[in-house]
């Protein structure tokens with residue numbers, strides 16, 4: 304959000320319109336918070352948590368595009384490449400929640416990143432609904448109450464958190480330097496009330 308202030312502002316505009324200043328977002332707002340849901344989808348796509356998913360082993364021989372894959376082979380799905388395929392996601396390096404929206408709704412013709420980011424088949428992540436629901440509440444609550452500002456270097460340049468990520472099974476930014484300020488005195492009150 305610190306890198307994309309326009310995305311942040313659009314999310315906050317939607318929250319102001321749907322939720323208003325006197326309460327925090329709730330799951331009942333889900334259907335109306337289309338842009339917030341698009342931010343969640345784009346977050347899961349742009350910097351996928353498990354870029355090579357989890358390895359699977361073949362229980363029987365298979366064939367893929369003319370290649371024989373023997374039983375017992377270990378395969379890794381390059382989910383990062385799938386989620387950065389410009390045919391499905393033009394300008395894949397850009398963080399653009401708008402790519403998921405058409406006529407004010409989530410566009411069912413755009414490939415849903417959540418069908419890739421949580422793995423595949425019978426071992427698909429059983430925590431996927433908990434995770435995507437929690438992400439929705441987290442993004443909505445943070446943007447509703449806080450402004451996120453980038454920390455700039457000596458020359459005014461913004462640090463890109465995607466430039467330094469951990470390697471291994473799980474990928475996460477090494478650091479996310481930013482400052483947070485309450486959006487208003489109402490927002491401050493909501494934060495204090497929610498921490499009671």
Ligand code: HEM
Nearest residue numbers: 352353356357420421422423426427428429430431433434
């Ligand atoms: C953004 C958050 C999460 C991501 C991106 C994620 C991703 C994944 C992926 C890619 C797999 C491997 C699926 C496969 O083998 O094809 C997996 C497996 C698994 N996940 Fe998650 N996960 C997340 C959160 C959670 C949470 C919150 C829980 C528990 C509450 C959870 C529990 C599990 C378990 C138990 C497995 C192993 C399933 C099996 O092998 O049968 N995950 N997850």
